Amino acid sequence: xxxxxxxxxxxxxxxxxxxxxxxxxxxxxxxxxxxxxxxxxxxxxxxxxxxxxxxxxxxxxxxxxxxxxxxxxxxxxxxxxxxxxxxxxxxxxxxxxxxxxxxxxxxxxxxxxxxxxxxxxxxxxxxxxxxxxxxxxxxxxxxxxxxxxxxxxxxxxxxxxxxxxxxxxxxxxxxxxxxxxxxxxxxxxxxxxxxxxxxxxxxxxxxxxxxxxxxxxxxxxxxxxxxxxxxxxxxxxxxxxxxxxxxxxxxxxxxxxxxx
Numbered sequence: 001x002x003x004x005x006x007x008x009x010x011x012x013x014x015x016x017x018x019x020x021x022x023x024x025x026x027x028x029x030x031x032x033x034x035x036x037x038x039x040x041x042x043x044x045x046x047x048x049x050x051x052x053x054x055x056x057x058x059x060x061x062x063x064x065x066x067x068x069x070x071x072x073x074x075x076x077x078x079x080x081x082x083x084x085x086x087x088x089x090x091x092x093x094x095x096x097x098x099x100x101x102x103x104x105x106x107x108x109x110x111x112x113x114x115x116x117x118x119x120x121x122x123x124x125x126x127x128x129x130x131x132x133x134x135x136x137x138x139x140x141x142x143x144x145x146x147x148x149x150x151x152x153x154x155x156x157x158x159x160x161x162x163x164x165x166x167x168x169x170x171x172x173x174x175x176x177x178x179x180x181x182x183x184x185x186x187x188x189x190x191x192x193x194x195x196x197x198x199x200x201x202x203x204x205x206x207x208x209x210x211x212x213x214x215x216x217x218x219x220x221x222x223x224x225x226x227x228x229x230x231x232x233x234x235x236x237x238x239x240x241x242x243x244x245x246x247x248x249x250x251x252x253x254x255x256x257x258x259x260x
Contacts, residue, residue, distance in 0.1 A: 004211040007196060008229070009187060010043050013251070014050075014217040015230050016185045016237065017104065017131070020254065021051035024180075028127065030057065034098040036120055037063040037088045041105040042196075044068055044213035048104040053080040054221060060084060060098065062091065071218050089115040096125035096259075104131045105252070108167075109157030118174045124259060128176050131254045134183065135162030136247040139190025150198055164253055171257045180256030183246040186237050191251035 024030070030052075038046040038061035046061055046068025053059045053072065060082045061069075072078045086092055089112050101124040107116050108130060120128045133156070134140070140162065147154050160166040168178045185191075220226055 002211055003214070005214045006043050006216060008227070009189070011216045011220070011227075012187055012230055012233060013043075013185050014047070014215075015220065015226065015234065016252075017048065018051040019234065019238075020182060020184050022055070024129075024256070025052075025055060025057075028100075030099040030127065032058045032060070032097070032099050034060040034084075034093070034101045034123065035062065036091065036101055036103055036116070036123075037106065038065070038068070039063070039106040040065070040068070040213075041109075044071070044211075044215040047071055047215060047217065050075070050077070050217070050221065053077040056080070058082070062086070062088060067213055071215060075218065075221055088112075089119050091119055091123060093123045095122055098124050098126075100124065100127045100129060102127075102129040102131075105133060108132045108161040109155070111158065113158060113161060114170050114173065117170055117176070121174045121176050121257075121259060126259060128171070128174075128257045128259070129180075129254055130167065131252055132164075132167060133162050133191065134247065134250050134253050135159065137191045137251055138248050139251075142190060146198060152198070164255060167255045171255060175260050176257035177260055178255050179258045181253065183243055183250035183253045184237070185251040186246055186249045187233055187251070188249065 033049060033052045035049045038049065040046070044067055045065040049059045049061060050072070054077060057080065059080050062084045063086070064083050069078070072081060084091065084093065088107070088110070101120040107113060110116060117128070146152070164181060171178050
C-alpha cells in the first residue's frame with residue numbers, strides 16, 4: 001500500500017467544507033445526518049462528515065473505510081458514529097429517517113447517480129445535499145485535455161453533473177425541490193492543477209482505499225490551528241463576491257434540496 005499525503009489544496013477543500021457545514025447548520029435544524037456513501041475524492045475516505053460530528057450531530061456513514069474511522073477515533077468523535085454497509089442505491093435503511101442525507105463529490109461520479117439520489121430522497125425526512133466538481137471552473141477544460149493528451153480514461157463520472165442545472169433536474173425527478181445553492185473552495189489555482197492528477201491516475205489513484213493516507217485536516221481539528229495560508233484564503237473567499245465572479249474559480253458547488 002503506497003503512502004499518500006493530502007496536499008494543501010485538499011486541506012483547503014476540507015476547511016471550506018467545514019465553513020459550509022457551519023452555515024448550513026446555522027440555517028436549518030439538522031440533528032441526524034447520513035453520508036451516502038462515505039467515500040473519498042482522491043483523498044482519505046470517510047472524513048467529510050467530520051464537521052457534523054464535531055458539532056455534536058448524530059452521524060451515520062454508509063460504506064465507511066477503516067482509515068477514516070481511525071481518524072474519528074483519534075479525534076474522540078467515534079461515539080457520534082453509526083455505520084452501515086451495502087448497495088448505495090438500495091440501502092435497506094428506513095424511510096424518512098434522517099434530517100440530511102448527503103454526499104461529497106463521489107456520488108456524482110457514479111453512473112447510478114439518479115438511482116442513488118432517489119434512495120437519498122427515500123431515507124431523508126427533510127433534506128438532501130450533494131457537492132459536485134464545478135464544470136465552469138477554468139481548470140475543467142484543462143483537465144479534459146490532460147486525459148486526452150496522456151491517453152487516460154475519464155474516471156470522474158458523468159460530466160453533466162459538473163453543472164448545477166443537471167443536478168437540479170435530477171433532484172426534481174426524484175421528488176426533491178432545490179432550495180439552496182452555493183459555490184465554495186475558490187483558491188487562486190485551477191481545479192485540478194494537473195500534475196498530482198496525472199500521477200494518481202498512473203499509479204491507480206482512483207482506488208482511494210489502496211493508499212495509506214495522511215490527512216492534515218486531522219491536526220487542524222485536533223489543535224484548532226490552521227496554516228496561515230488557509231486563513232488568508234478563507235478570509236478572501238468569505239468576502240461578498242458575486243456568484244458570476246465565483247464560478248470560474250470555485251472548485252466545488254453544492255445543491256441543497258427539500259423533500260416535496
